[in-house]
Amino acid sequence: MTTSKPLSGCVAQYDPNALPVEAAQEIVRQWAMPREQEARVERVERVGLFDALDRVLADDVVSPIDVPAFDNSAMDGYAFAGAALASAPETLQLSVAGTALAGQPFAGEPNAGECVRIMTGALMPAGCDTVVPQELVTREADAVRFSRRAVNAGQNRRLSGEDLARGKPALRAGRIVRASDLGLLASLGIGEVAVRKRLVVAFFSTGDELRSVGETLAPGTLYDSNRYTLFAMLRRLGVDTFDLGIVRDDRASLEKALRQATEAADVVISSGGVSVGDADFTRELMSSLGDVAFWKIAMRPGRPLAFGRLWSGPRAGTGKPALFFGLPGNPVAVMATFYFIVREALLAMSGATPEAALRIGATCIERIRKRAGRTEFQRGIATRDAAGEWRVVTTGPQGSGVLSSMSEANCFIVLEHDRADIEAGEQVNIVPFNGLI
Template structure:
């Protein structure tokens, strides 16, 4: 097995103390591999499949649609018959032989010089291959008249298997099941699917100053918000969570929490306790339980961030293992590092197909201060302009402890590593909050 050092050393710009964001993402991507073909799966009903990761391809047992049918309300006829009837004229008159409804087909064979009134989704009558929309038809009694110009053989007819052919994959392994997928599966008569067992993620906050909701705040203490933010972000990704609460700032408490988490989970996430002032015993402890690839990244907010692998045994390499992310303590930094560093690892280990965050181009509506040499994720408010483009302003002060800025914002403004100050009118990249998994 390739060691972490061998993997990480192969990454361009490797500097364990100040990695560019792209290099950190590359390291995490190499180490956060799917749990493998032996990962347990389970079969669940469609009602329980939303947000789960498919463990195998879903093969269509039928053609969709299952039969040739009409794409709209109108009149079905044989296209060759129209030419014969008109003799090259501009209009055609056809008698109406009957009506075909969805679920109640017209089963008699239509003669060459007649038509059938047909509704959307109804089985195409025998002998008919074309549908003229009812809006293009004049009907008098049991006879219709319409212009031949523009009529094409086969128009407005949906062929059997046109959407999905029997025996072909309807959905592929690794897909995260969406609401539209449930409808597709139901249309195939499939009531349950095989999905991967949920990833287990243990998380906790560190800090003697932290208090849980319901406790009384003393001088210098604050309520722990990070665990609730992490819980929400993890829940949206469809993983099972193990909340280990607040861990005090001492080696014994942290070691106990890490060993328990590593034994019980696939990924361990902590918040706080990895900044320069806190790292003396933390660094030694993490290195004794595993191996840490990096401690800092060139990112704002989120510079202090530890990543590596932990082992549940008495030494590195012994017992079960889990990936470890030591996130900063500041609330905004927790959210930024989660979405741009942690999220992809969780999806990959869940066996899900890679899903890049949605990025859009927007016009900066104000100047933005930016220091070259780090990637910055500023909080922004994006709006549509009259021409359909996007404009964005910041939420104001961008301190990593200003949690209200995340509630006010609707996007991240992503300012690249090498970029300097932004002038009003410059193009910037934004990542909308809507749609974040």
């Protein structure tokens, strides 16, 4: 059994009904890797390169070789000793002693007044330190002529270890492996790497009105879209998912789902059931199963948002812990709260080094009504004008149930906590979906 200090004291200095987004993010950041989680997440495994994409590196990758491993030509041309330029007349003429190809080096060393025809990537011949590009020379039979001003001594040569030196870190622990990293690792002759085991995230939707895709809709019911967007967002983060489906609005069903999820996962995410409705049992259960840091944040969409910790034991503080995010039920609010509150926490718990979402300044070309005292994430369509400057307009109605606005948009328009109405022509910050969603 493991115990830990309560989360509930985290918001003592804030209005519980108006917790700023930045404060909520900081609270989540502080608790994203509690001591109880470390043994589970810190476990590592070794995988081959084809299985390493999007995984989190557990250790620094140290280069076992110099890259490049030898001095080589940066372009197609003619290699020669650059010292010849110092005493050369206006036009330098050199005899071609042979050819160096990638993987087929020139044998021997050219004499004074000689050069070697060389291809990009080929080993620099002994005694040569300069390459004149082929398009800058005139070749006649077995000789080339070029202006002494066409090249400087030492130019167009890649030095051994110039990219990476033997014994230096090539990639740092905590990095999420990208496609380019696989190529880099392969260039070092590394066939497998140590990565952190995937974080396990359980998720479910709550509501008697929800139906799964394929079921018939009765009056007053609707299809559950939140599990599909949650699944997609989680999959993009490279975590293992555990879908508990739709949980009905009764205490027993919700308690069973929360206990099952806590036992199986590192993080539990629900959608719906965290507002003040009579049928919302999450608050009641959290008082016995866990501890909650906050229930509301000053965010639109996404005001009803619970963050806390659950325990798998018979009471709070006993058994295995899991962090809990109770997201709103409205589809757009689910996506907005995930990207701006949950995403960074999951990356941190996965062992990754989180990077803040890219924010770009843009000119708002319409008036936007906004109330000071909350952060708003409106859906926008950003374009670049003829001068290359970013301009943005909203997608239209910004209701948190208008899921089509997320498909139409290509960015979030971020309207900060203290900001009021935005007039046409004012500057705003946008977060592009590309790379985020």
